[in-house]
Amino acid sequence: MSIDWITVAAQIxxxxxxxxxxxxxxxxxxxxxxxxxxxxxxxxxxxxARIRAVAEAxxxxxxxxxxxxxxxxxxxxxxxxKAAEAERDALLxxxxxxxxxxxxxxxxxxxxxxxxxxxxLQRDGAAALLSLTRKALKDLADETLEARIVxxxxxxxxxxxxxxxxxxxxxxxxxxxxxxPLSQAARERLGNELAQLIPGITVTFRSEPAQAPGLVLRLGxxxxxxxxxxxxxxxxxxxxxxxxxRARPRG
Amino acid sequence: xxxxxxxxxxxxxxGIPINxxxxxxxxxxxxxxxxxxxxxxxxxxxxxxxxxxTTLEVIVQGIQGQIDEISVRRDRRLLxxxxxxxxxxxxxxxxxxxxxFRPPTASLSTTAALALSVLVAVPIFGIGNQGLGGYLRTWIxxxxxxxxFNIIGEFSRGISLAIRLYGNIMSxxxxxxxxxxxxxxxxxxxxxxxxxxxxxxxxxxxxxLATVYISSATAPPSDIPQTKKDAS
Numbered sequence: 001m002s003i004d005w006i007t008v009a010a011q012i013x014x015x016x017x018x019x020x021x022x023x024x025x026x027x028x029x030x031x032x033x034x035x036x037x038x039x040x041x042x043x044x045x046x047x048x049a050r051i052r053a054v055a056e057a058x059x060x061x062x063x064x065x066x067x068x069x070x071x072x073x074x075x076x077x078x079x080x081x082k083a084a085e086a087e088r089d090a091l092l093x094x095x096x097x098x099x100x101x102x103x104x105x106x107x108x109x110x111x112x113x114x115x116x117x118x119x120x121l122q123r124d125g126a127a128a129l130l131s132l133t134r135k136a137l138k139d140l141a142d143e144t145l146e147a148r149i150v151x152x153x154x155x156x157x158x159x160x161x162x163x164x165x166x167x168x169x170x171x172x173x174x175x176x177x178x179x180x181p182l183s184q185a186a187r188e189r190l191g192n193e194l195a196q197l198i199p200g201i202t203v204t205f206r207s208e209p210a211q212a213p214g215l216v217l218r219l220g221x222x223x224x225x226x227x228x229x230x231x232x233x234x235x236x237x238x239x240x241x242x243x244x245x246r247a248r249p250r251g
Numbered sequence: 252x253x254x255x256x257x258x259x260x261x262x263x264x265x266g267i268p269i270n271x272x273x274x275x276x277x278x279x280x281x282x283x284x285x286x287x288x289x290x291x292x293x294x295x296x297x298x299x300x301x302x303x304x305t306t307l308e309v310i311v312q313g314i315q316g317q318i319d320e321i322s323v324r325r326d327r328r329l330l331x332x333x334x335x336x337x338x339x340x341x342x343x344x345x346x347x348x349x350x351x352f353r354p355p356t357a358s359l360s361t362t363a364a365l366a367l368s369v370l371v372a373v374p375i376f377g378i379g380n381q382g383l384g385g386y387l388r389t390w391i392x393x394x395x396x397x398x399x400f401n402i403i404g405e406f407s408r409g410i411s412l413a414i415r416l417y418g419n420i421m422s423x424x425x426x427x428x429x430x431x432x433x434x435x436x437x438x439x440x441x442x443x444x445x446x447x448x449x450x451x452x453x454x455x456x457x458x459x460l461a462t463v464y465i466s467s468a469t470a471p472p473s474d475i476p477q478t479k480k481d482a483s
Binding site: 003004005007008009010011014015017018019021022023025026027030031033034 | 270273280283287288294295300304307308312327330331332336338339355358359360361363364365367368
């Protein structure tokens with residue numbers, strides 16, 4: 001057993017070289033790797049903590065929103081109820097207004113229909129009255145209504161002679177309008193009567209269906225009528241009185 | 252029978268004879284360095300560690316943990332030094348089971364070299380951490396009267412380290428050789444298994460004692476750990 005000092009020196013040198021080699025190829029890579037991994041883990045944990053904080057903040061915000069919604073639900077329902085009532089009142093008011101408007105329109109329509117009905121009734125009544133009058137005159141006196149009116153007008157012309165002359169002035173043209181054409185005898189009688197009152201006058205006879213039954217005599221600027229319009233107006237007054245009496249409540 | 256591998260010349264390099272101690276030391280160095288380079292060549296932090304890398308990390312962190320238990324402050328230079336001591340000794344001792352391999356630690360020259368390295372490392376680490384004055388003051392603690400005893404204790408630590416490691420490893424190899432002659436089929440196997448265990452323990456003890464010595468020199472007297480481990 002002995003110590004070889006050269007070997008000792010060589011082994012010291014070998015050991016120092018080995019220290020350097022292991023430091024270069026073992027310790028430093030391993031420790032650096034561990035440090036890097038620890039740093040990465042720390043960073044990831046920090047990131048996880050940050051994300052967790054964000055998530056917790058979001059959860060707290062969400063919880064606050066839920067609580068706020070729960071707290072405001074009653075208020076929202078009350079507001080919705082009031083809005084619904086206001087909407088209902090508005091719809092009812094609109095319906096009432098529409099109903100009143102329709103009632104007013106119907107009332108106007110009823111008035112108009114009554115007016116039309118009355119006018120129609122008046123027209124039909126006048127036609128019936130004239131027809132009955134014509135038939136009565138024909139059956140009882142063998143005369144037409146127009147001939148009878150012309151006869152009556154001819155009798156009255158003498159009393160109106162001064163007025164007629166004044167109305168005729170210088171004009172010698174007269175127009176006789178009737179509902180139906182006059183008979184030749186009636187024409188001659190009327191022409192003769194007018195010729196006696198105003199010598200040289202020429203009478204033109206015309207018939208118009210729109211003309212009320214009777215005689216309209218136009219002379220210069222004057223016009224003299226012997227028609228049944230006044231009687232028909234009397235018939236209208238009679239019908240109105242009958243309606244008024246029928247509509248009156250029975251006591 | 253050659254008790255020391257120093258006497259066995261393996262080859263000559265440029266006229267310089269290379270004995271078995273140095274030759275097998277180079278083999279251990281090449282094995283350790285090669286394995287380290289192989290396992291750490293593609294080491295990246297973003298790649299999950301492989302099984303071998305994890306093994307290396309466990310070994311390195313285990314050594315670091317042992318140092319942290321003894322040393323007051325964490326010093327990576329201490330890891331490089333005592334870790335290399337441990338890995339070199341344990342690898343040499345474990346390779347004892349390889350037929351024909353003569354562990355360098357069975358040479359008194361090697362153990363003396365390692366003990367001398369520790370002996371020199373203690374003041375270097377102490378001066379590096381406390382400064383020259385701070386380190387020299389530890390020699391006169393607790394009083395100036397203790398200066399010769401501290402000097403004797405400092406050198407005796409190196410001698411005891413060297414003799415302990417050498418004696419254990421060399422005796423294991425000698426006993427295995429003797430038993431090989433007596434009972435060639437059974438006892439050598441048992442002794443080799445015992446030698447593996449002894450080699451592992453000796454490597455651990457050598458590295459721990461070196462750490463304790465260096466830590467006691469680097470830390471202030473009040474911070475010196477009270478743990479004293481001795482395997483004698």
